Amino acid sequence: MDQKPFRAVVFCLLLALSSVCFAGGKNNATEWRELTPTQQQILAPLVSQWDGMTVLQRSRLIAVAKQYPKMTPEARLRFQKRIKAWALLTREQREEARENYRRLKRLPKKQREAIKQRWEAKQQTHLPTEPTTPAKPDVMPALASPIQPS
Numbered sequence: 001m002d003q004k005p006f007r008a009v010v011f012c013l014l015l016a017l018s019s020v021c022f023a024g025g026k027n028n029a030t031e032w033r034e035l036t037p038t039q040q041q042i043l044a045p046l047v048s049q050w051d052g053m054t055v056l057q058r059s060r061l062i063a064v065a066k067q068y069p070k071m072t073p074e075a076r077l078r079f080q081k082r083i084k085a086w087a088l089l090t091r092e093q094r095e096e097a098r099e100n101y102r103r104l105k106r107l108p109k110k111q112r113e114a115i116k117q118r119w120e121a122k123q124q125t126h127l128p129t130e131p132t133t134p135a136k137p138d139v140m141p142a143l144a145s146p147i148q149p150s
Contacts, residue, residue, distance in 0.1 A: 029055045029058050030058050030059070032051070035065075038065070039062060039066075042065045042068050043061055045086075049087065064079075
């Protein structure tokens with residue numbers, strides 16, 4: 001499996017969300033209503049946190065939203081799942097995730113690769129089995145086709 005698209009998605013998501021917090025620096029920030037309908041749909045999981053984000057955080061997320069149409073369908077789905085999961089984290093959990101990311105980046109490449117392999121193996125053992133009942137539809141449908149404004 002080619003890891004470049006995966007790494008690009010992870011990098012974009014971590015870059016965009018690496019500093020999501022409720023701090024200052026909000027002057028001249030893009031308001032939610034100023035986003036295009038497409039950007040609003042892509043970033044919808046973060047709508048309740050948008051007002052608390054800094055200019056830098058918002059600009060990073062807008063940049064990711066601009067790259068979204070160029071992502072593969074698989075990368076889009078990964079992004080959607082991760083942004084939803086990130087939005088559900090508490091402030092403390094997000095800070096812990098950022099610190100874990102910083103610690104991981106400081107490790108030698110061999111150690112990072114070993115951790116990545118262990119993590120991927122763990123993910124494989126936790127794959128969901130076929131559901132016996134129909135699954136609920138996803139709140140935010142896959143955005144493989146152009147989004148129609150509502």
